[in-house]
Amino acid sequence: MLLAIDIGNTNIHFGLHDGRDWFVSWRAHTVARKMGDEYAVLLRSFFEEKALTFADVDAVVMASVVPDLTAAFIKMSERYLRRKPLNVEPGIKTGVRLLLDNPREVGPDRVVNAAAAKKLYGGPAIIIDFGTATTWDVINANGDYLGGAIAPGIGLAHDALVSRTARLVKVDLVPPPSVIGHNTVHAMQSGLFLGYVAMIEGLVARIKAELEAPQAKVVATGGLAPLFAEQTSVIEEIAPNLTLEGLRIIWEMNQ
Numbered sequence: 001m002l003l004a005i006d007i008g009n010t011n012i013h014f015g016l017h018d019g020r021d022w023f024v025s026w027r028a029h030t031v032a033r034k035m036g037d038e039y040a041v042l043l044r045s046f047f048e049e050k051a052l053t054f055a056d057v058d059a060v061v062m063a064s065v066v067p068d069l070t071a072a073f074i075k076m077s078e079r080y081l082r083r084k085p086l087n088v089e090p091g092i093k094t095g096v097r098l099l100l101d102n103p104r105e106v107g108p109d110r111v112v113n114a115a116a117a118k119k120l121y122g123g124p125a126i127i128i129d130f131g132t133a134t135t136w137d138v139i140n141a142n143g144d145y146l147g148g149a150i151a152p153g154i155g156l157a158h159d160a161l162v163s164r165t166a167r168l169v170k171v172d173l174v175p176p177p178s179v180i181g182h183n184t185v186h187a188m189q190s191g192l193f194l195g196y197v198a199m200i201e202g203l204v205a206r207i208k209a210e211l212e213a214p215q216a217k218v219v220a221t222g223g224l225a226p227l228f229a230e231q232t233s234v235i236e237e238i239a240p241n242l243t244l245e246g247l248r249i250i251w252e253m254n255q
Contacts, residue, residue: 001016001018001023001058002058002059002060002061002248002251003057003060003081004016004017004060004244004247004248005061005062005063005085005247006062006063006109006112006243006247007030007064007065007073008030008109008131009065009131009132010030010131010155011027011028011029011030011131012030012039012069013244014026014027014043014046015241015244016052017244022241022244024050025241026046028042030069032068032069033068034069036072036076039073039076040076040080043080054082057081059083059251060083060084061086061087062077062088063088063109063112065107065108065109086250086254088112088247088250089108090103092254093250093253093254094112094114094250094253095115096111096115096118096139096144097143098111099145099147100145100146100147106145110145111246112243112246113243113246114127114139114145115250116239116242116249117137117246118143119249121217121237123140123141123142124139124140124141124211124215125138125139125219126138126148126204126217127148128204128218128221128222129220129222130153130154130223130224130228131222131223132153132155132156133153134150134151134153134196135150136149136207138207138211140213155173157192158171158173171185172189173189173192174189174227176190176194178190179194194231201232204234217236218235218237219237219238220235220239221242
């Protein structure tokens with residue numbers, strides 16, 4: 001089986017692919033100062049829960065946006081899984097041309113998502129990833145990666161609002177009963193949640209106009225993707241395992 005590891009700023013997503021589908025996946029909190037040995041213990045517990053062992057892993061592929069953990073996971077894989085992982089970094093095949101001012105500065109997670117979208121949906125496409133940051137990644141009709149947009153994730157915006165104001169407290173990040181909030185909680189939910197919906201719709205419209213591609217497919221991934229998709233018609237597809245799929249696709253290209 002192929003073990004794919006997506007190391008994000010907030011969560012780490014592990015997935016096992018059995019050659020046909022994702023057999024199982026797990027998520028863990030990202031702790032940048034945690035040692036590879038500690039993550040090995042956690043991963044072993046995940047495996048044992050499914051009656052698996054590290055010997056069931058034939059190959060490992062990973063992408064990391066947390067430099068402190070990149071080396072830790074490479075060492076963990078080599079020591080405990082006995083597999084040298086394919087790390088998504090400059091120089092490996094991705095199937096995607098990066099038409100950027102400086103291709104080396106783009107996050108590997110964004111390249112992986114672009115590779116997945118190109119293979120699964122074709123271009124042009126817009127990928128919205130709801131993570132610590134909310135990102136819009138754009139591929140053209142040829143599947144070339146053009147860049148996109150980056151905004152603070154709704155969780156970060158929420159935390160910043162609460163921490164910098166004396167009378168506002170944390171609220172559930174869900175749509176309010178009306179756009180006009182008739183109390184502080186609903187007003188915050190309108191500004192945060194519906195404000196993000198408006199930003200999603202506005203950026204998608206502007207990207208499509210700049211691409212001159214009104215037919216560009218809009219794909220969403222990340223934990224909040226289903227909730228936002230319920231509130232806007234611009235999101236056409238929800239792909240919870242998009243990054244894992246991209247990792248699998250890139251791994252196959254490099255064999």
